[in-house]
Amino acid sequence: MSGTSWVFGDNVDTDVLAPGKYMKSGIEELARHCLESVLPNFAADVRPGDFVVGGRNFGAGSSREQAPEALRHLGVAALVAVSYAGLFYRNAINLGLPAIVCANAGRIRAGDRLNVDPEAGRIENLSTGESLDCEPIPPHLAQLLRDGGLMPHLEKRLARERGIRS
Amino acid sequence: MPMNEAGSKAYATAQTLAQKIVARAAGKPAVTPGEIVICKLDLALMHDSGGPRRVKPLLEHLGARVWNPDRVVVVTDHYLPAHDDESRRIIEIARDWVRDAGVRNFYDGMGICHVVLPEKGHLRPGMFAVGGDSHSPTGGAFGAYMFGIGATEMLGVLVTGEIWLRVPQTILLEWTGRLADGIAAKDMMLAMCGKLGLDGGQYQAVQYSGETITALSMQERMTLCNMAPEVGAQTGLIAPDEVTRAWLEEAGVTKIDTSRWQGDPGAAVAAHHCFDAAALAPQVAAPHSPANAAPVAEHAGTRIDIAYIGACTGAKLEDMRMAARVLKGRRAASQVRLILAPASRRDQEIARAEGTLDAIIDAGASLLPTACGICAGYGANRLEENEVAITSTARNFKGRMGAASSRVYLGSAYTVAASAVAGHICDPREMLP
Numbered sequence: 001m002s003g004t005s006w007v008f009g010d011n012v013d014t015d016v017l018a019p020g021k022y023m024k025s026g027i028e029e030l031a032r033h034c035l036e037s038v039l040p041n042f043a044a045d046v047r048p049g050d051f052v053v054g055g056r057n058f059g060a061g062s063s064r065e066q067a068p069e070a071l072r073h074l075g076v077a078a079l080v081a082v083s084y085a086g087l088f089y090r091n092a093i094n095l096g097l098p099a100i101v102c103a104n105a106g107r108i109r110a111g112d113r114l115n116v117d118p119e120a121g122r123i124e125n126l127s128t129g130e131s132l133d134c135e136p137i138p139p140h141l142a143q144l145l146r147d148g149g150l151m152p153h154l155e156k157r158l159a160r161e162r163g164i165r166s
Numbered sequence: 167m168p169m170n171e172a173g174s175k176a177y178a179t180a181q182t183l184a185q186k187i188v189a190r191a192a193g194k195p196a197v198t199p200g201e202i203v204i205c206k207l208d209l210a211l212m213h214d215s216g217g218p219r220r221v222k223p224l225l226e227h228l229g230a231r232v233w234n235p236d237r238v239v240v241v242t243d244h245y246l247p248a249h250d251d252e253s254r255r256i257i258e259i260a261r262d263w264v265r266d267a268g269v270r271n272f273y274d275g276m277g278i279c280h281v282v283l284p285e286k287g288h289l290r291p292g293m294f295a296v297g298g299d300s301h302s303p304t305g306g307a308f309g310a311y312m313f314g315i316g317a318t319e320m321l322g323v324l325v326t327g328e329i330w331l332r333v334p335q336t337i338l339l340e341w342t343g344r345l346a347d348g349i350a351a352k353d354m355m356l357a358m359c360g361k362l363g364l365d366g367g368q369y370q371a372v373q374y375s376g377e378t379i380t381a382l383s384m385q386e387r388m389t390l391c392n393m394a395p396e397v398g399a400q401t402g403l404i405a406p407d408e409v410t411r412a413w414l415e416e417a418g419v420t421k422i423d424t425s426r427w428q429g430d431p432g433a434a435v436a437a438h439h440c441f442d443a444a445a446l447a448p449q450v451a452a453p454h455s456p457a458n459a460a461p462v463a464e465h466a467g468t469r470i471d472i473a474y475i476g477a478c479t480g481a482k483l484e485d486m487r488m489a490a491r492v493l494k495g496r497r498a499a500s501q502v503r504l505i506l507a508p509a510s511r512r513d514q515e516i517a518r519a520e521g522t523l524d525a526i527i528d529a530g531a532s533l534l535p536t537a538c539g540i541c542a543g544y545g546a547n548r549l550e551e552n553e554v555a556i557t558s559t560a561r562n563f564k565g566r567m568g569a570a571s572s573r574v575y576l577g578s579a580y581t582v583a584a585s586a587v588a589g590h591i592c593d594p595r596e597m598l599p
Contacts (some may be wrong), residue, residue, distance in 0.1 A: 018545025065316030086369030
């Protein structure tokens with residue numbers, strides 16, 4: 001997958017990703033306010049296939065799944081960060097949004113064109129010609145991502161179990 | 167997981183409290199940090215925001231039922247009071263869903279889920295539990311391994327009764343010495359946030375230990391575990407003892423086993439940090455991170471518009487008692503809005519009966535419902551543009567409680583109350599009787 005990168009710093013929290021004020025709204029409305037308090041034009045200008053790049057502890061804070069869901073809704077293809085808050089990381093993978101751990105995420109600049117292979121754990125920075133090694137996604141989570149997230153994964157599992165029973 | 171030589175050797179070695187609880191839930195004699203295990207849930211807690219309104223359509227889509235309704239607890243706390251149509255709809259979904267799903271453990275308007283859960287006797291040492299809220303590690307105060315998950319993962323739990331876990335390492339946070347009067351668990355926690363940073367916990371288990379912890383009441387212990395996510399831990403644990411037992415017995419819990427749920431002496435930990443309680447001053451975390459903690463003197467004199475005593479973190483009975491000690495016979499400064507939203511109905515009723523509530527209200531506080539409210543940026547009372555607040559809550563991320571230009575300082579209920587009286591951030595020790 002290839003797209004343009006949007007770069008944020010350390011500790012991007014779930015309150016800026018999914019502001020409490022809009023949590024009662026549907027994802028469409030909520031996503032319009034994603035990251036607005038740190039980058040007001042983000043939701044309007046991000047394009048399907050783009051990447052969101054963070055520093056340390058991306059997604060700190062709440063369990064609200066709308067944080068990764070808003071990014072997915074806006075068409076973000078994958079996240080790249082030095083590290084993630086554990087709860088956010090689980091939520092992103094469960095929604096089928098690849099969250100890639102890359103110690104050198106800080107070398108990516110806003111607007112860089114990237115080619116990202118989540119399973120191989122490899123990023124080509126098409127703008128600088130640099131390639132960045134990432135941590136491969138653990139096998140049990142790679143399977144979840146291949147299924148498209150936890151929902152389709154559960155659908156498969158239930159269909160299998162029901163098949164066995166009938 | 168195959169038992170290789172290193173694994174079997176590790177199995178013979180001492181286990182932390184976290185490992186023991188996870189091993190039991192995974193049906194294994196022992197577990198090794200880093201190992202991926204599937205654990206069976208003893209309990210799943212949901213609230214109205216992340217709970218029924220999110221999982222109901224997913225369950226319907228799958229045509230699946232709840233694995234065991236008696237292990238599910240639902241509490242309404244985020245969209246109460248339901249001040250508009252959307253909020254009312256969300257609360258109605260919760261009420262309808264528990265009935266349809268056969269969930270009998272439903273607490274509607276009784277307070278904030280993390281405080282109501284133990285009050286109603288649902289927690290006990292050694293449990294393995296999840297909650298659909300990041301502050302779910304509050305249950306760790308009772309020696310339960312409890313952590314927060316999102317809605318889709320909750321769906322997985324509801325359908326299967328299981329969840330995967332990477333067995334955590336334990337980070338030991340040891341406190342020695344005695345807290346001075348006017349210093350609370352909240353000050354300890356903010357000091358730890360300052361030292362460890364927002365990601366110092368590395369999504370592992372932190373365990374609070376030492377004589378200072380042993381001397382804390384249950385509600386103060388809850389404050390520490392509640393904020394384990396603020397240091398980036400998956401959960402926060404305190405080994406159960408006689409204080410735990412006495413509290414739980416009062417909540418109607420029977421067959422409490424405290425001796426089984428202790429870490430083995432010499433169990434390997436990832437890190438061991440030591441803190442001196444006697445040297446601790448009141449702490450205040452400046453905008454926009456709990457990790458921006460410093461002794462109150464660094465921020466003394468900062469003018470405030472709002473003083474908010476609220477949330478599962480900071481408006482339990484004992485937090486209210488702290489505030490009342492400062493506020494009794496005093497008034498909040500005229501330009502400050504002092505707000506109290508008790509963490510649970512039970513705590514509010516006790517506070518009312520003993521005069522604690524009156525002391526706070528007589529100081530000029532407005533009383534809001536026992537719900538999450540401002541802390542989560544929900545409801546009708548959000549912070550306005552450029553407002554400055556000091557709160558007893560857990561998080562002060564940018565815009566969390568309202569306008570992006572608002573600024574939130576975190577402190578103990580003592581510090582919030584004293585600052586309300588002074589009109590600016592101040593050291594509560596100056597105002598204690």
